[in-house]
Amino acid sequence: MPALDYPPPLQRLIAQVRTLPGLGPRSAERVVLWLLQGGGRVEPLVDALQHLADRVEACGECGFFLERGQDCVLCRGPKRNPRLVCVVEQAADVLRLERSGAFQGLYHVLGGKLSPLDNVTPEDLRIEPLLARVKTRQVEEVILAVGSDVEGEATAGYLNDLLRAEGVAVSRLAQGLPAGGGLDHADELTLYQALSGRRRL
Amino acid sequence: MPALDYPPPLQRLIAQVRTLPGLGPRSAERVVLWLLQGGGRVEPLVDALQHLADRVEACGECGFFLERGQDCVLCRGPKRNPRLVCVVEQAADVLRLERSGAFQGLYHVLGGKLSPLDNVTPEDLRIEPLLARVKTRQVEEVILAVGSDVEGEATAGYLNDLLRAEGVAVSRLAQGLPAGGGLDHADELTLYQALSGRRRL
Numbered sequence: 001m002p003a004l005d006y007p008p009p010l011q012r013l014i015a016q017v018r019t020l021p022g023l024g025p026r027s028a029e030r031v032v033l034w035l036l037q038g039g040g041r042v043e044p045l046v047d048a049l050q051h052l053a054d055r056v057e058a059c060g061e062c063g064f065f066l067e068r069g070q071d072c073v074l075c076r077g078p079k080r081n082p083r084l085v086c087v088v089e090q091a092a093d094v095l096r097l098e099r100s101g102a103f104q105g106l107y108h109v110l111g112g113k114l115s116p117l118d119n120v121t122p123e124d125l126r127i128e129p130l131l132a133r134v135k136t137r138q139v140e141e142v143i144l145a146v147g148s149d150v151e152g153e154a155t156a157g158y159l160n161d162l163l164r165a166e167g168v169a170v171s172r173l174a175q176g177l178p179a180g181g182g183l184d185h186a187d188e189l190t191l192y193q194a195l196s197g198r199r200r201l
Numbered sequence: 202m203p204a205l206d207y208p209p210p211l212q213r214l215i216a217q218v219r220t221l222p223g224l225g226p227r228s229a230e231r232v233v234l235w236l237l238q239g240g241g242r243v244e245p246l247v248d249a250l251q252h253l254a255d256r257v258e259a260c261g262e263c264g265f266f267l268e269r270g271q272d273c274v275l276c277r278g279p280k281r282n283p284r285l286v287c288v289v290e291q292a293a294d295v296l297r298l299e300r301s302g303a304f305q306g307l308y309h310v311l312g313g314k315l316s317p318l319d320n321v322t323p324e325d326l327r328i329e330p331l332l333a334r335v336k337t338r339q340v341e342e343v344i345l346a347v348g349s350d351v352e353g354e355a356t357a358g359y360l361n362d363l364l365r366a367e368g369v370a371v372s373r374l375a376q377g378l379p380a381g382g383g384l385d386h387a388d389e390l391t392l393y394q395a396l397s398g399r400r401r402l
């Protein structure tokens with residue numbers, strides 16, 4: 001006699017939920033059992049998922065999300081400086097930078113970072129559209145706002161070579177102490193970079 | 202000018218995903234952005250969710266899940282002792298006990314445990330169906346296999362009073378050292394209970 005298990009449709013959903021980032025087998029099981037409790041929990045989720053699939057798409061230029069049929073508020077917004085393009089890994093990074101209020105140019109979402117270990121190659125990222133933008137628009141400076149981890153550094157180096165060949169200025173986010181952080185919480189590499197990147201007052 | 206945010210359908214799905222157990226605002230955002238990447242990730246999830254809603258329901262007697270139109274393998278299974286009913290908090294607990302192979306009676310899923318702080322009252326649990334089973338079937342013993350935390354203890358105490366009034370024997374899972382665990386890893390309460398529940402050899 002086979003061991004008891006959940007009915008197949010339930011097993012299938014658990015397997016689907018497990019593919020989501022950050023969800024392991026136990027948390028996927030907990031989510032699915034929760035959905036089955038109380039009644040009426042599956043339908044709003046299905047509605048929201050379908051609404052997303054029907055209505056949201058990525059902007060062909062910057063890669064941020066927009067509602068189908070509407071203009072991209074970032075690419076077509078007024079008061080945006082089209083000479084300046086800020087390259088980020090994820091769409092969520094656009095929101096973070098916007099909230100900082102420090103940038104008024106255009107964005108370009110790569111969709112990830114180079115990572116041979118995870119099989120992420122240049123073809124998987126939105127690098128071609130970036131080069132096309134630089135070639136056809138009058139872009140003066142590209143700011144590489146990718147992370148300062150190993151993959152981010154590799155991605156920045158790769159893009160720098162390509163962009164320099166197009167004759168555009170390339171810059172990178174400053175590295176140093178985070179705001180409000182004392183030296184006691186900073187790791188050695190951060191201190192090294194804060195020191196070597198010191199500014200005259 | 203309002204701060205930039207995701208398009209409304211995307212915000213709506215993030216809000217929906219946040220209601221799932223174990224998912225906070227950041228993990229919900231990560232899951233939804235992941236769904237939008239690469240294309241074709243939303244549809245299989247929607248399919249599996251709808252398949253679940255269409256095909257799976259809870260057994261009216263034990264509360265475990267079954268495919269609509271099929272018999273409950275637990276309630277209608279052969280070689281099951283109908284005089285013995287094991288009460289558990291969640292459907293997942295049924296699988297855990299079945300895998301242990303220690304039980305051949307019937308199950309009863311409560312759907313949670315009493316927890317005034319989380320607004321879980323006796324009316325929210327499947328207590329009425331349990332009393333109905335005890336009254337109409339020839340149940341001899343009810344095993345309360347609920348957790349040994351505060352809410353589990355409260356639930357066991359509450360059920361014990363109700364079930365005793367029906368003239369049925371009530372028991373509780375043994376507490377003590379977990380299998381393979383030394384005394385060095387046991388907390389004081391576990392040691393206290395292992396000592397006071399000691400068995401003669």
